[in-house]
Structures are given as C-alpha cells and as structure tokens.
Amino acid sequence: MAKKIVTALVGAAVLGLGATAAQADTLSDVKAKGFVQCGVNGSNLAGFGAQDSSGNWAGLDVDLCKAVAAAVFGDATKVKFTPLSAKDRFPALQSGEIDLLARNTTWSVSRDSQLGFDFRAVNYYDGQGFMVKKELGVKSALELSGASVCVQSGTTTELNLADYFRSNNMDFKPVVFEAQDEADAAYNAGRCDAYTTDASGLYSIRLKMANPDDHLVLPEIISKEPLGPAVRQNDSRWLDIVSWSHYAMVAAEEFGITTANVEEMKASANPDIKRFLGEEADSSIGADLGLPKDWAVQIIKAVGNYGESFERNVGEGSPLKIARGLNGLWTKGGLQYAPPVR
C-alpha cells in the first residue's frame, strides 16, 4: 500500500511538472534550453519541410525556423525539428512541446482565436487547388462532380472542399487520410480521381509520383491560404521575434541585401540599411526585440533574404519551379511586404 501511495505521489508530481513547464515566456524558455523547438511538416513536403537523404531538413518553413534560431542565438544550427502531421500540430503547440509551428499552416480567424494561437507573418501565400490524372481528360475543377477526392483530415482544405462542391451544386466522395503519405499512395493507386490540397503542396506531391507528367494541376484556386508561423497566444515578445525574423528576410530582399553581400552592406551609406543591420551607433532595434544587435545580419547569413530562400526551396533553384506570383515583393506586384524597420 505504501508503495502505491508513493507511486501515486510521484505520478502526480510528474504530471504537474509536465503541465506547468511549458508556460513560462517562450523566449526565456528557449534561451534557457539553448535551442528553438520548431514544428515542421512530417510528411516530407518538398520545398516547405522535408529531410534529404542524409537527414538534413530543408524548405521554406525550415528556413524560417533557422532564421529564428539565428536571430536568438546567432547560430542557425541551434534548432531542433519536430515532424508533425496536420492533426498533431495544434496540440503540439498548445501543450508547449514546440516553441513555434512552421508547418505550412493556414492563418484563419478560428485558429487565431479559438485555438489560442497568434499569427502575424505570412511566409507563403497559397490557395487550394486540385490535381488529377491527365488520362481522365478533366480540364476544370467544375467538371469534377461525382468524383472521389483524396484529402487530408483536419485541414482547412477539408472544409473548403466541402464548401466548394456544395456552392457549385456538385457532389463528391471524400477519401480522408490522416497522413499525407497515405493520401499520396491512395491517389497514386487510383483510389481517388482528384487530390486536393494547397497548390504548392500539389506541385510538391506531383514530383513524388512515378511519372509527374501524367498529372495535371487544375487552374482553379478555390481558397485563400495564407501560410505562416504560429505561436501560443499572449506571448507578444515571442510573436514579435518570429514575425520579424520573416520580415527581416523580406526587408533584406527589399534592400537588396543577400548572403553574399551582407558584410559589404554593413558599410552602406543608406541609414535605413545601417539601422537594419545594427550598424548605427545607438541602434537598439535588436535589444528592444530581446535579441542581439546583429540579429538581422545573422538571419541573412544563415538563410539569405526571402527571395534567395524562395528560389532555393520552391522557385527556379528547386525541382518545384514555382513562380514568385503572389509571393513576389509588393514592389513587383506580389504581396510580400515588410513593415518599416525603424
């Protein structure tokens, strides 16, 4: 009996510790443990979050994680990745298992409020699309009435899918999977006629198919999917750091600062650039954010500016070859826009 009581007490103590540890302010937490724990896509979504054959993580979301680590520690390797499924991602962030969720996650009002998260920066403007096998002869999503559609559970995609077919008076048969890999396999095996997810994801999944040219991404984009990093609500200091890590990359592109020229740019005559790179004598931007003075320099050295990161992961420098489109700088007709660094 005494043994049982001790077991119960130890159990209670462990439970209590586990539940309260995550609740301190995230920046102090991260600094104390010495690394950023970042939740990324667990199903090898090439271009956003994927591991290469030697286990190194790469992608647009992974770059954001590295940028945050570079800003906080001046060392982009001080980041650990937690691969997550669409379903596991929110509890992982809520419970404090991860410090930041960068897993091609759509910013929506219910996630911002009801789920207890905060979004601000958008590191990829996406929209939901459909992919079909070319042999079906389908040219438009409006021809998909009666089709079986593969979709991942617990995503905004699943909800948009239902709404789109309903509003166009079409019916469909959902084939729902929890993990993207299983959805890929089922689509490949002909279980579904169409596959739906964010357009960027479709391009990435198409590449995984035995013969990518047999598949066609349909022209309709049926939703707005602003993908961005999420943090727990009511931790504005940490939200600032995560958002400004992204904005720093965008600002660097606006200023024309790259990994290659960041050292020269420190000597620039432009006061905006000097202030941004922490070269002004009384510059306190870094300190005010709770970061070192050269935080932006470290980010640019680690992952480059937004344009470099984009081209490397999803653009011309990658197999995906996605055009900048909506993700171009605002000066070039896109939506990427950094607030003034001032």
Add this chain to the structure above:
Amino acid sequence: MALADARTGSGEPPKVSLLYNPALRSIVYQVVTLVVIVAVVWYAWNNVVQNLARANMTAGFGFLNSRAGFDLAQSLIDYSSDSTYFRALQVGLINTLVVAAAGVITATIVGLLVGIGRLSHNWLIARLCTVYVEIFRNIPPLLVIFFWYLGVLALLPSIRSIFQHLEENPDAVFFISNRGIYMPAPVFGEGFGAVVIAFAIGIVAAIAFTVWANARQRATGLRPPVLWVNLGLIVLLPFLVFLVMGSPMTLDYAVPGSFNMRGGMVIGPEFLALYLALSLYTASFIAEIVRAGIRGVSKGQTEASYALGLRPGQATRLVVLPQALRIIIPPLTSQYLNLIKNSSLAVAVGYADLVAVGGTILNQSGKSIEIISIWMLIYVSISLITSLFMNWFNAKMALVER
C-alpha cells in the same frame, strides 16, 4: 473443549497496541488512499483549467452543437457538412460499432474453425491452420491493415476498367474494383413489412418447435426432424408471404456515373481492409484459445462418450465443446475487447470511425481534452458492456453446482 478455548483466546480479542490493530490499519490506509486520489484528481483538473485559461482556451462541450463543415466518406445515418460535430461523432460511433460487430462475428467463426482444425488428424489441415495462426499472430495489426488496403484492395481493377467491362457485358450487376465492391441494393416496396413479420413469426415458431422437440426426445427418445421444420419456418414461410404480397422488392443496380458507379450498394475498401485485418488477426488468437480449451478437457471425457456410443462429431459437439467453452469464454472476452479497441486503427486507412472523426473535430475545434474524454468514455462504455455480456454468458455456461 479446553483445546478450543485455548485456540480462540477465551472469546476475548487479544490486547495489541492500536498501531498494530488490523481493523484500524485497514481503515487508515483506505482513508489515506482516498485522500490521495481526490487530491490528484483535484490537482489535475485544476491544472487543466488553469493552463487552458492561460492559453486563452475555454473548456466545455458546447462546441458539439456547431456546424461540422467537413464531409464523411462512410455514413449509415443522414450526415452532411451542415450537420453538427455531435452528429459527426454519432456517425463515427456507428461506424466503429459496425466494424467491431462484423469483426467479432467473423473472428469467432474463423477462430473456431482454425482452432479445431489445428487439432485435426488430417496432416495438411492441421499444418495449414498452424501456418495461419503463426503468421497472423506475429504481425502487428496495423501492418495487416496496410497489407489488405495497399497490397490487395488497391490492386483490384480500376473503376475505368469496370466501365469498359460494362460496355462489353451490359448485364453484369456485381463488380469488384479498387473503389470497393458494388452490388445491387434492395429497394423495399409497400407490403414488405409483412415479410419481416412472417420472418419474426418463423423464428419464434422455430424456437418453440425446438423446445417441444427436445422435450419429446427426452420423453420418448425419438428426435423429430428439427432442422427441416425450422428451415421451413424461417425460410419458406417468409418466402411464401413475399410471393403472396406480389414480390414487394426491387433491385437498384449500380450504373456508371461520371467518375464512380452510381446507385447500388458499395462496400468501400477502407471498411473491407479494416474488417478483414481485424477479423483475421484476432481469429489467430481465438484459434489458440479454442485449441487450449479443447485440450483442457480431459481425454477421458471423449473416451467415455465413445464408450456410450456417441459418434466423434457428437462427442465433440455434445460433450467436449460445452466443457471447453468454460475455459474459452474468459480469454475470449479479452480478445473481443482487443478487437474493439484495435478498430481505432481505422484512422490509418481513412475509415471514418470514432477516432478518425474525433481527430478531425479535435483539429478543427481545438478541443483536445473534451474529445479525448469523449473517446475514453465511449471506449470504456463499449468495453464494459461487452464484458458484462460475456460475464453473463460465462455464468450461464459455467458448471451448475448443485
């Protein structure tokens, strides 16, 4: 008498210190345990509420009345994306119960046959049954599900080739494709209720006849033709009523639609994969339980029945199996519970069971604690009900002690 007095201490309890008083000790221990349990529960609950408040989240089950917004692939009751989360959970629960019930029945039949087969004197049958048991017992159920889903059902003919087949053979009504098994669906017309009533009457009459036949056999030693009479009551009677009512049933055939077959009845590959995997996996365990049960009945019982003139089949059915059941039922209950709980692996192949639907709701609404409580409550209830039923069955089958 003196000896007895010495043993009971002259009727007076021995004087021991309060510290060693067994009655007091047991009360103290129980009070302490209760206090600890209450404290832990209170602490855990408090922790949850505080942490949720800190994360700006609310607790409560009100969200179950909000619109679900997602569609479900398999649903036996009316459901659309406009239904509530609560309705979606009901669909999930029904799907879980369907696959569990079908799995339990199939696993029991297959397990019984394989278990008896392993004891067969036929070398080939015994070896085949052994191979079956050793293969399925030693593979994780999830892999068995994937085997059926990706290894077997996904390789069946595509829906396009079915369309082609139909052009060449327009009379075909039954199709097996990688989108499931299509068959004609019965559509019941007016007057079919009479057939159902006739069927019910047939069953009641058959039971009554069996009781009468048993009594007669005990009284006279003559066995009336129970099988034929019962068959006539249960099958022929409803069939005759069906004809008299003017065949009030039509068939709805599956016909090619734009992408899928339209109409008819379809059993999806997700259900099939899960159902086959769960039944065959659990059947391997049940086979071993059945074998152990039969082995547990003393050989003398069989020999005695032979001596009484029973044939081998009769000896097994009338003497060995009833005794073996007493050994089989308790571990069988655990296997049923395992099968029910393993049905939550549905999530891997996208069968909309309780866990899959709950998981989607959890993700859309963020109510993790509530959903997990619902899951636990439902699985505990299903398991307890199954246990209660099996305990009742066990008590009924147990040796009646007089």
